[in-house]
Amino acid sequence: MTPLLELRGVQTHIGAYHILHGVDLVVPEGELTLLLGRNGAGKTTTLRSIMGLWQPSGGQVLLSGQPIGGPGLQLATPEIARQSIAYVPENMGIFGALSVAENLLLAARDARRLDQLDDARLAWLFGLFPALRKFWHYPAGKLSGGQKQMLAIARALIEPRRLLLIDEPSKGLAPAIVQNLIESLQELKRSRTTVLLVEQNFHMARQLGDGVAVMDDGRVVHAGRMADLAADEALQQRLLGLSLAAHQ
Numbered sequence: 001m002t003p004l005l006e007l008r009g010v011q012t013h014i015g016a017y018h019i020l021h022g023v024d025l026v027v028p029e030g031e032l033t034l035l036l037g038r039n040g041a042g043k044t045t046t047l048r049s050i051m052g053l054w055q056p057s058g059g060q061v062l063l064s065g066q067p068i069g070g071p072g073l074q075l076a077t078p079e080i081a082r083q084s085i086a087y088v089p090e091n092m093g094i095f096g097a098l099s100v101a102e103n104l105l106l107a108a109r110d111a112r113r114l115d116q117l118d119d120a121r122l123a124w125l126f127g128l129f130p131a132l133r134k135f136w137h138y139p140a141g142k143l144s145g146g147q148k149q150m151l152a153i154a155r156a157l158i159e160p161r162r163l164l165l166i167d168e169p170s171k172g173l174a175p176a177i178v179q180n181l182i183e184s185l186q187e188l189k190r191s192r193t194t195v196l197l198v199e200q201n202f203h204m205a206r207q208l209g210d211g212v213a214v215m216d217d218g219r220v221v222h223a224g225r226m227a228d229l230a231a232d233e234a235l236q237q238r239l240l241g242l243s244l245a246a247h248q
């Protein structure tokens with residue numbers, strides 16, 4: 001079956017630096033695929049290359065088999081977003097001075113007022129992230145780090161999406177908050193939303209991943225099922241090193 005997203009030999013340069021050296025990656029429809037790898041391996045650059053925020057200098061990015069990125073066939077970022085791909089960057093891109101409700105409203109292209117937001121979708125989001133209902137009229141800047149992360153993901157989900165790219169949502173969060181986030185993302189998985197999730201936290205990754213790709217030095221050096229990697233400590237050690245395999 002054609003995967004929802006596929007990268008074939010993607011090369012990306014940032015200025016004079018050659019960062020991605022031929023990334024091959026498959027994200028099947030309806031699955032959560034983990035992208036792991038040490039700091040600087042190229043995970044964020046891969047997400048940005050999918051979105052066209054860095055334009056690949058070689059290879060192809062395909063959505064349902066149709067090219068969306070690569071030399072000679074590059075779509076602009078707004079066109080890529082219109083293919084129903086949402087990106088939650090590490091800095092989350094939320095507006096601190098606006099309320100939780102206003103942040104969500106801004107992300108909904110079809111609604112101009114709060115009462116135009118889709119009720120069923122909001123109820124589903126509140127089920128995933130109960131804190132959003134509780135802090136509905138609070139300035140987003142006053143939320144905790146974990147709640148901000150949940151708001152950022154909720155913004156990406158305010159409309160139905162074919163694909164969600166999420167960059168390291170656990171970064172800087174306390175273990176108890178990470179556990180909340182894991183539970184929310186497990187609930188999201190039940191809706192069969194296709195997700196490509198960048199993580200360094202293996203404890204989180206192993207509970208969420210269907211498939212996994214491990215990057216090193218601008219390439220994918222391992223791809224397979226997360227259950228197989230989670231069961232193989234020697235492989236974890238070899239691919240991820242001690243610091244990542246340490247199960248928090």
Ligand SMILES: Nc1ncnc2c1ncn2[C@@H]1O[C@H](COP(=O)(O)OP(=O)(O)OP(=O)(O)O)[C@@H](O)[C@H]1O
Pocket residue numbers: 014017019037038039040041042043044045046200
């Ligand atoms: N704007 C930039 N200019 C120059 N080099 C960059 C830029 N952005 C990233 N890089 C370099 O590209 C390489 C890959 O970075 P990237 O952020 O993709 O890694 P990562 O796997 O996401 O790491 P991290 O987990 O630390 O975010 C790193 O060596 C980084 O220094």
